[in-house]
Amino acid sequence: MKANRIRSSREDRAFSFVAYTLATIALVVTLYPLIYCVSASFSDPMEVVRGNVLLFPKKATLLAYQAVAKNQSMFTGYANTIFYTLIGTSLNLIMTIAAAYPISKRDFRGRNAITVLFTITMFFSGGMVPNFLLIRDLGMYDSIWSLILPGCVSAWNLVIMRTYFQTAIPEEICESAYMDGCSNLKTLIRIVLPLSAPIIAVMVIFYGVGHWNSYFNALLYLRSRAKYPLSLVLREILLQGVGQEKTGAEVIDSVADLLLFETLKYAVIIVSSVPMLLLYPALQRYFVKGAMVGSLKG
Amino acid sequence: MQHTAMGSRTPFQRFAYSWKRSLLKYWDLYLLILPVIVWLLIFKYRPMYGTIIAFEDFSPSRGVLGSKWVGFKHFERFFNAYNFEDILMNTVKLSVFQLIFSFPMPILLALVLNEIRNKRYKKLVQTVTYAPFFLSTVVMVGLIDAFLYPETGLLNVLVMKLGGSSVNYMAKEEYFRPIFIISHIWKGTGWSSIIYMSALTSIDPQLYEAARIDGANRFQSMLHVTIPAILPTAIIMLIRDCGNIMDVGFEKAFLMQNDLNMGASEVISTYVYKVGMVNSQYSYSTAVNLFNSVINLAMLLVVNKISKTVSETSLW
Numbered sequence: 001m002k003a004n005r006i007r008s009s010r011e012d013r014a015f016s017f018v019a020y021t022l023a024t025i026a027l028v029v030t031l032y033p034l035i036y037c038v039s040a041s042f043s044d045p046m047e048v049v050r051g052n053v054l055l056f057p058k059k060a061t062l063l064a065y066q067a068v069a070k071n072q073s074m075f076t077g078y079a080n081t082i083f084y085t086l087i088g089t090s091l092n093l094i095m096t097i098a099a100a101y102p103i104s105k106r107d108f109r110g111r112n113a114i115t116v117l118f119t120i121t122m123f124f125s126g127g128m129v130p131n132f133l134l135i136r137d138l139g140m141y142d143s144i145w146s147l148i149l150p151g152c153v154s155a156w157n158l159v160i161m162r163t164y165f166q167t168a169i170p171e172e173i174c175e176s177a178y179m180d181g182c183s184n185l186k187t188l189i190r191i192v193l194p195l196s197a198p199i200i201a202v203m204v205i206f207y208g209v210g211h212w213n214s215y216f217n218a219l220l221y222l223r224s225r226a227k228y229p230l231s232l233v234l235r236e237i238l239l240q241g242v243g244q245e246k247t248g249a250e251v252i253d254s255v256a257d258l259l260l261f262e263t264l265k266y267a268v269i270i271v272s273s274v275p276m277l278l279l280y281p282a283l284q285r286y287f288v289k290g291a292m293v294g295s296l297k298g
Numbered sequence: 299m300q301h302t303a304m305g306s307r308t309p310f311q312r313f314a315y316s317w318k319r320s321l322l323k324y325w326d327l328y329l330l331i332l333p334v335i336v337w338l339l340i341f342k343y344r345p346m347y348g349t350i351i352a353f354e355d356f357s358p359s360r361g362v363l364g365s366k367w368v369g370f371k372h373f374e375r376f377f378n379a380y381n382f383e384d385i386l387m388n389t390v391k392l393s394v395f396q397l398i399f400s401f402p403m404p405i406l407l408a409l410v411l412n413e414i415r416n417k418r419y420k421k422l423v424q425t426v427t428y429a430p431f432f433l434s435t436v437v438m439v440g441l442i443d444a445f446l447y448p449e450t451g452l453l454n455v456l457v458m459k460l461g462g463s464s465v466n467y468m469a470k471e472e473y474f475r476p477i478f479i480i481s482h483i484w485k486g487t488g489w490s491s492i493i494y495m496s497a498l499t500s501i502d503p504q505l506y507e508a509a510r511i512d513g514a515n516r517f518q519s520m521l522h523v524t525i526p527a528i529l530p531t532a533i534i535m536l537i538r539d540c541g542n543i544m545d546v547g548f549e550k551a552f553l554m555q556n557d558l559n560m561g562a563s564e565v566i567s568t569y570v571y572k573v574g575m576v577n578s579q580y581s582y583s584t585a586v587n588l589f590n591s592v593i594n595l596a597m598l599l600v601v602n603k604i605s606k607t608v609s610e611t612s613l614w
Contacts (some may be wrong), residue, residue: 011515019413023423026407030427030488033441036452051455059450099334102327109320114331117338123595124540126345127587129574133358134345150341154333178323185326213434216549220575231436238440239553265444269437281425287492 041266045259064267077233085211088148092207095153104165118155144219162201201286352585372585389565393546396479403487408494429489439553469558497531533611540600544590566590
């Protein structure tokens with residue numbers, strides 16, 4: 001390294017400068033809207049509207065967050081989304097492992113047919129109406145299963161998982177366990193899964209984020225407000241202009257409430273995004289590994 | 299011993315034997331995968347079978363098999379619809395522009411990050427640029443709406459401070475595509491760069507040393523070592539993106555759509571939703587969607603074929 005530094009030429013220094021500049025631009029451009037969002041949510045609404053909040057909160061207040069806390073729909077939506085995410089992700093994991101482990105075995109007959117069946121679903125799907133009719137025919141309309149079952153196994157994730165089992169778990173381990181009379185299922189649970197923590201973390205992120213952010217299935221398949229996930233409540237508050245009535249403030253005619261809505265928007269965004277933004281740095285080191293496995297051809 | 303025994307069998311016997319052996323050895327795994335196959339057939343293949351209604355005048359009470367067969371009637375109706383050309387062009391423009399502008403970004407970011415020698419700074423930039431990926435589409439559009447809000451949104455407040463006048467960007471057709479694409483780049487670039495970063499980790503450091511000994515500076519090393527190393531990944535991603543060319547983020551277009559920007563924001567997927575789910579024209583909506591899928595599939599096959607011939611990289 002030291003030798004390199006001595007030899008580094010003027011062009012190299014210029015090149016390095018350009019790289020750092022571009023990286024810094026990417027950093028600032030990505031970060032600024034998020035910082036603004038946080039600052040605005042903690043600021044006095046009047047300061048936000050006047051454009052006095054640029055980087056740091058002005059006349060810091062928790063008013064917006066208090067309004068969010070009082071909002072019953074937000075609360076229900078939040079609880080529903082946590083519930084759907086937990087149940088959904090667990091089922092995703094079980095089903096994906098249940099499909100990926102068998103087809104990772106080279107002498108498992110039928111693995112090619114199953115792989116082809118899944119690959120087709122990557123590029124072709126029934127579409128909105130046939131899916132909707134199916135959900136209705138199955139009697140799942142307005143039930144939580146309509147959000148969880150249709151996306152139970154993602155073909156992409158299945159391929160990633162299968163490839164991981166094939167490349168990261170030595171075949172001899174499973175074979176010798178089998179020779180010792182250990183059933184395949186037992187081998188999977190006792191030996192393979194404990195060795196698969198990185199890929200399971202990647203799956204938790206992929207599926208978990210999907211459930212947390214999912215919006216459209218709920219729009220199509222749910223009717224009762226009591227079952228609405230966070231995303232549908234967010235849409236009402238943020239995008240349909242009916243936010244004001246739903247902010248928890250009963251009287252909306254007052255200018256103060258209208259004004260409060262300006263910071264409430266940001267508070268709502270922060271409150272709903274924080275769990276995912278906290279979860280991912282914890283699992284970040286696994287991403288590259290997961291992406292690497294997944295990038296290999298199926 | 300097994301080998302000699304198998305040599306004397308017919309292909310069918312060998313086939314039956316290997317199945318028997320597999321079933322005996324893996325019977326518990328067959329039980330394990332069974333529910334997944336049942337799920338696959340019900341939730342993926344049953345709807346595919348359901349697309350038959352695109353060729354029928356489907357009535358829910360008669361079912362898929364009982365409804366009247368009408369051939370390509372609904373497709374013709376779509377092709378002759380007064381807004382067919384607009385919807386098709388909106389879809390194509392949105393996705394092609396999005397592909398052109400956003401595709402190179404993650405590659406650029408990965409190349410830049412690869413040149414950052416300060417590990418902690420590199421990690422910081424990575425962590426921050428991944429973050430927007432974790433925002434939901436609803437939040438994303440809410441954020442755009444809040445920033446661009448007339449009179450009180452950040453952008454308009456700043457413009458007005460500088461003496462300009464407030465513009466309702468979300469209600470103007472001409473801003474729809476730029477807003478859509480810029481926000482897409484903001485949200486996805488960091489996350490998409492991961493795959494290129496992982497391709498970069500597999501480059502043999504000796505290649506860089508060899509380049510340096512040959513007198514290459516860092517820019518030349520990037521040109522002749524780094525870029526060729528990530529090119530196959532880039533081609534794979536390009537083929538995949540082309541295969542989804544007609545699937546421009548439906549949720550986002552749907553959420554950003556309003557009566558005033560409809561001229562640019564009405565794309566095939568939002569139209570499918572409108573005629574199918576709002577107006578309950580099930581067969582017509584399915585036909586439009588099928589048309590969309592067929593174009594996607596055709597694009598995928600064509601691009602894959604081109605890539606196979608030109609660069610010997612392909613999806614299969």
